[in-house]
Amino acid sequence: QSALTQPASVSGSPGQSITISCTGTSSDVGSYNLVSWYQHHPGKVPKLMIYEVSKRPSGVSNRFSGSKSGNTASLTISGLQAEDEADYYCCSYAGSPVFGTGTKVTVL
Amino acid sequence: QVQLQESGPGLVKPSETLSLTCTVSGGSISNYYWSWIRQPPGKGLEWIGYIYYSGSTNYNPSLKSRVTISLDTSKNQFSLNLSSVTAADTAVYYCARSGSYALPADYWGQGTLVTVSS
Numbered sequence: 001q002s003a004l005t006q007p008a009s010v011s012g013s014p015g016q017s018i019t020i021s022c023t024g025t026s027s028d029v030g031s032y033n034l035v036s037w038y039q040h041h042p043g044k045v046p047k048l049m050i051y052e053v054s055k056r057p058s059g060v061s062n063r064f065s066g067s068k069s070g071n072t073a074s075l076t077i078s079g080l081q082a083e084d085e086a087d088y089y090c091c092s093y094a095g096s097p098v099f100g101t102g103t104k105v106t107v108l
Numbered sequence: 109q110v111q112l113q114e115s116g117p118g119l120v121k122p123s124e125t126l127s128l129t130c131t132v133s134g135g136s137i138s139n140y141y142w143s144w145i146r147q148p149p150g151k152g153l154e155w156i157g158y159i160y161y162s163g164s165t166n167y168n169p170s171l172k173s174r175v176t177i178s179l180d181t182s183k184n185q186f187s188l189n190l191s192s193v194t195a196a197d198t199a200v201y202y203c204a205r206s207g208s209y210a211l212p213a214d215y216w217g218q219g220t221l222v223t224v225s226s
Contacts, residue, residue, distance in 0.1 A: 048214050099152060
């Protein structure tokens with residue numbers, strides 16, 4: 001069970017849209033619509049942003065959206081804001097949960 | 109409002125057993141999965157395992173031989189034991205709640221740093 005692959009960093013200017021990829025295999029991302037995404041500000045508690053590929057928990061901004069194609073899931077942040085600067089982790093079910101390697105989002 | 113709070117030693121000696129407890133308040137243990145997740149310094153999140161309120165467990169295959177998660181419903185607590193620790197087990201340990209075996213964790217504890225050192 002290997003960690004899912006995410007880009008180490010993604011950046012964008014305020015107001016822009018960015019997309020973070022999460023690449024797995026046919027045994028995890030490709031097999032289950034059970035991908036979730038977390039936002040983690042260093043020193044804070046991780047926050048669930050997306051679950052079951054594209055569902056948003058109550059209270060999460062609709063600027064955050066999720067999708068999946070084949071073995072790759074994606075998180076898109078539209079209308080990028082300064083407070084979106086954080087680490088983001090995907091997580092997929094693969095018989096047991098497995099996290100992605102994490103992506104640092106920088107707002108320029 | 110559901111709250112989770114980790115407790116336990118912040119320093120553990122190599123080869124010993126790391127033991128942490130998570131106390132759940134403001135909600136019931138029933139019908140949820142209760143997880144332990146960790147983050148080594150400078151690294152990403154790693155799922156350790158979970159216990160369902162019924163008592164069934166699922167562990168990260170890479171840690172399975174060293175991990176035990178247990179539940180005390182009378183105290184609304186669940187616990188982590190990680191045996192034979194090394195410096196690689198130094199991390200912030202979080203407890204978390206999820207409604208699914210796929211771990212969309214909606215409530216987390218604040219996290220507790222455990223250092224493995226002699």
